[in-house]
Amino acid sequence: MKINKQKLYYLIPITIGKSVSNFIIEIGTVVSFLLYAIFNALIPPLYINEYLKQIMRVGWASLPVVGLTAFFTGGALALQIYSGGTRLNAESAVPSIVAIGFLRELGPVLCGLMVAGRVSASIAAEIATMKVTEQIDALTTLGTDPIKYLVSPRIIVTTIFLPILTTIGNIIGIFGGFLISTERLGFNPTFYIESSIRYIELSDIYSSLIKAAVFGMIISTMGCYFGFKASKGALGVGKATTDAVVFSSILILAFNYFLTELLFRT
Amino acid sequence: MNKNNPHEIVLEIKNLFKKFENKIILNDLNIKISKGKSIGVMGPSGTGKSILLKCILGLTDYNGQILYNGKLLERKNREILYNNSGMLFQGGALFDSLNVWQNISFKIMNNSSAHSKKDSILIAKKMLNEVELGAEIFQNMPSELSGGMQKRVALARAIVNKPNILFFDEPTTGLDPLTTKAINELIINLINKKNVTSLIISHDPLSIQKICDEVIFLTDGKIEWHGNVKEMSNSKHKMLKDYLNSNK
Ligand SMILES: Nc1ncnc2c1ncn2[C@@H]1O[C@H](COP(=O)(O)OP(=O)(O)OP(=O)(O)O)[C@@H](O)[C@H]1O
Ligand SMILES: [Mg+2]
Numbered sequence: 001m002k003i004n005k006q007k008l009y010y011l012i013p014i015t016i017g018k019s020v021s022n023f024i025i026e027i028g029t030v031v032s033f034l035l036y037a038i039f040n041a042l043i044p045p046l047y048i049n050e051y052l053k054q055i056m057r058v059g060w061a062s063l064p065v066v067g068l069t070a071f072f073t074g075g076a077l078a079l080q081i082y083s084g085g086t087r088l089n090a091e092s093a094v095p096s097i098v099a100i101g102f103l104r105e106l107g108p109v110l111c112g113l114m115v116a117g118r119v120s121a122s123i124a125a126e127i128a129t130m131k132v133t134e135q136i137d138a139l140t141t142l143g144t145d146p147i148k149y150l151v152s153p154r155i156i157v158t159t160i161f162l163p164i165l166t167t168i169g170n171i172i173g174i175f176g177g178f179l180i181s182t183e184r185l186g187f188n189p190t191f192y193i194e195s196s197i198r199y200i201e202l203s204d205i206y207s208s209l210i211k212a213a214v215f216g217m218i219i220s221t222m223g224c225y226f227g228f229k230a231s232k233g234a235l236g237v238g239k240a241t242t243d244a245v246v247f248s249s250i251l252i253l254a255f256n257y258f259l260t261e262l263l264f265r266t
Numbered sequence: 267m268n269k270n271n272p273h274e275i276v277l278e279i280k281n282l283f284k285k286f287e288n289k290i291i292l293n294d295l296n297i298k299i300s301k302g303k304s305i306g307v308m309g310p311s312g313t314g315k316s317i318l319l320k321c322i323l324g325l326t327d328y329n330g331q332i333l334y335n336g337k338l339l340e341r342k343n344r345e346i347l348y349n350n351s352g353m354l355f356q357g358g359a360l361f362d363s364l365n366v367w368q369n370i371s372f373k374i375m376n377n378s379s380a381h382s383k384k385d386s387i388l389i390a391k392k393m394l395n396e397v398e399l400g401a402e403i404f405q406n407m408p409s410e411l412s413g414g415m416q417k418r419v420a421l422a423r424a425i426v427n428k429p430n431i432l433f434f435d436e437p438t439t440g441l442d443p444l445t446t447k448a449i450n451e452l453i454i455n456l457i458n459k460k461n462v463t464s465l466i467i468s469h470d471p472l473s474i475q476k477i478c479d480e481v482i483f484l485t486d487g488k489i490e491w492h493g494n495v496k497e498m499s500n501s502k503h504k505m506l507k508d509y510l511n512s513n514k
Contacts, residue, residue, distance in 0.1 A: 045376060053363075126363075134359040137325045142373045142423075143348040149376075 033147070033228075034155065034221050040145065041152035050149065054157035058119050058220075062165055065114050070102075070169035073110060074176025077101060082185050094185070095192045096199035098177035103204040104264070107170040108162075109256050112215030115162060116248040120223040123154055124244035127227025128237040136228070151228075155220040162216030163209040170208060207263040214259060215252050222248040274301045275336070276431055276463045277322070282330035284317055284487075291317050292328070293487040299431075304457055304464045306474035306495070309484035310509065315467045316356065318484075319433055322465070323353060334431075347431075349377075352424030356435040358416040360408040360423070366390070367404040370422045393422035397452055414445040421449070425456060432456070432464040438473055450476055471498070471510050483509070 078098050085091045127150060130136050139146045174196065181187040223244045230240040277299040284292035291314040299305050307315050321328040324344040332339045334347050360369050367390035374381045374389065381389065391401040397418040408416055417437065424432065437453060438446040450473050457464055457477065468474050474481060474495065481498050483491035483506050491506045501507065 047376070130361075133357055133362075134355045135361055137320070137323070138353070138355060138359040138361070140325060141323050141348055141351070141353040142376070143345065144372075144376050 030221065030225055033151070033225055034217070037147050037151040037155050037221075037224070040148040041156050043148075047149055047153060050153040051157055054153045055161065057122075058115070058154075058158050059161040059164065062115050062118055062161075063168065065118060066111050066165050066169045067172050069110055069114050070107070070173035071176040073106060074098060074102060074173035074178075075180040077106065077173075078177035078180045078185070082181070091185075092195070094177070094181055094187070095196040098181075099174050099196040099200055100204055102170050102173045102177075103200065103208045104260070105256070107173060108166050108208050108211035108215060109252065110173075111162065111166040111169045111212060112219065112252040112256075113249055115158075115165065115216070116219045116222075116252060117245055119158060120219045120244045120248045121241045123220060123223030124227040124230075124240045125237055127224055128230030128240035131228060131230050132232055132234075132236055146228075151224040154224055155217060158220035159213050159216040162219070163212040166208060166212035203263070207259075210263065211256060211259050214255055218251045218255065219248045222251065275299065276301050276334070277465070278331075278333040278336075279322070280331040280333070282318075282321060282328060282332070284314065284321055284326070284328045291487050292321065295330075295487075295489060297482065297489075299463055299465060301463055302461045303480065304466065304478045306478035306481045307465065307467045307484055308469065308471065308474060308481060308509065309490075313484045314487045315484060316435055319353070319435055319465070319467065323347070323351075323433065349427070350429055351431045351433065352427075352429040353433045354417070354420055354424050354435065354437055356439070358408075358413075358420040360416055360420055362408050364408075365404070366394070366406050366408070366411075366419055369408065369419060370394070370426055372423060373427050389426065390422075393426055394419075396425075397422045398448065414441050414449075417441065417445075417449060418452070421452065428460070430462055432462050434464065434466040434468075436467055436469065438468070438470060446470070446473070453477055475499070 078094055081094050081097050082091055085093055127136075130150070136146045136150075139149060178189070178192055178196070181192055182189045226240040226244040226247070230236040275298050277297075279295055279297040282292050282295040282297075283290070295318065297305070307318065309315055317326065320326045322332055324339065324341055324347070327341065334350075337346065339347055361372070364372070367387050368375075370390040370393050371381065371386035375383075375386050387404065391404055394401050394404060399415060399418050399422075403411070403415070408419065411419065421437070434453065438449050441449065453464075453466070454477055456462055464477075466474065466477060475498070478495050481491070481493060481495050482489055483503070485505060491501065491503045493501070498506070499510065
């Protein structure tokens with residue numbers, strides 16, 4: 001086929017313009033979805049049982065994953081900083097760098113990514129299946145708002161529980177660093193603990209919590225949104241799950257950068 | 267139909283249009299359902315029967331007007347309809363995270379007049395009885411039930427709050443002849459005993475003949491034939507005749 005050059009010049013800006021405007025519309029849809037879910041959470045009936053179920057599922061069931069990742073990463077971090085530090089004669093910085101690095105970055109990001117893989121995927125798969133099998137329509141015809149019943153509990157619980165999970169992950173990660181440093185690298189335990197604590201500031205702790213809460217909101221919103229958007233068939237469910245994990249992971253890393261800019265600008 | 271007494275019309279559909287992107291699915295439908303009457307909707311696959319129900323129930327956008335007891339229903343505000351209707355979905359659509367009694371009692375537990383757990387279980391067992399299932403399955407999960415049992419549980423869930431209008435989307439498709447007969451009889455019982463108005467989508471002319479008063483034959487989103495159920499089998503309408511014959 002002969003390509004009409006003139007036509008191509010028209011098509012390029014039109015296509016770009018269309019995808020940009022679709023992207024902006026999609027962001028608007030996600031934000032209004034999130035706001036609707038949050039405001040409706042405050043209006044009775046409250047569906048307390050749904051919140052309890054989500055607490056078990058998001059909070060309790062994520063503990064092993066978060067704990068194990070944090071422990072091994074803390075250990076590896078200590079080893080790395082030690083071996084890098086010997087080149088500069090800065091081995092004594094291991095405790096404080098492990099602690100600060102975990103609180104500010106690794107704790108929330110690791111926890112966010114691990115929970116994104118677990119929770120975002122399972123929320124998306126569950127809601128997409130409900131959509132495809134008309135359970136969401138059934139909720140509506142039974143006089144229940146599906147967003148209030150399904151989305152609000154998931155978003156609220158994940159947003160509250162990710163900071164808690166992250167705090168536990170931080171403690172376990174720092175403990176992993178401590179264990180490797182004292183057992184493998186010959187650090188004095190008392191020295192290690194003292195120098196860990198000496199350089200930690202309050203801002204490190206609350207920034208960790210703020211990041212985790214934002215990531216929790218991203219994870220649950222993406223899971224719910226892509227679940228609700230799912231098209232018919234098993235293919236739709238699979239796509240919803242993948243999209244939820246991919247988009248929540250990317251958004252976590254992107255928001256991590258911007259939050260770091262915002263919280264630690266000096 | 268009683269045209270002189272508009273108060274008797276429970277559901278009225280006026281100039282209903284529905285399209286997806288550029289494809290027209292429903293094209294200017296006008297339907298009236300009188301109190302206590304049962305209307306069957308037939309037609310080839312993909313003509314928009316399920317979409318018609320979705321429009322009535324406000325589960326999708328549409329153009330046109332739908333009135334319930336003379337009141338115009340808004341797209342997002344259908345509480346009056348939901349409070350007084352029951353819907354049986356094509357696949358049952360039971361909530362798979364809830365067990366049988368939680369499914370059946372969902373409506374009475376999650377609404378303003380919240381029943382206690384004990385009452386809800388009692389009512390659920392009574393409903394199980396009504397759809398001729400044993401009360402002992404009240405704690406089973408939907409995944410542990412056969413397709414026919416799921417349909418019955420879904421029927422129990424749809425009628426738990428004593429609705430005065432019922433919607434059925436292919437209540438017997440995919441079921442064996444015996445279960446089909448049983449479900450048809452349950453529906454007939456419900457409709458006759460409780461004077462419920464109903465709209466039934468079905469591919470099965472025999473079921474329609476048993477259950478319904480009137481029939482609408484839908485093709486390509488238009489009403490191709492509309493009449494009394496007794497006139498259906500003698501109709502000279504070519505498409506309807508072909509459809510009925512192919513079903514035999
Ligand atoms: N979400 C959608 N997007 C685009 N087209 C759709 C969508 N849902 C349904 N359709 C189209 O609308 C038409 C009517 O669908 P509908 O489900 O109402 O058919 P039906 O009459 O109930 O068929 P069946 O007897 O097989 O259940 C079909 O052609 C279908 O392709
Ligand atoms: Mg259908």
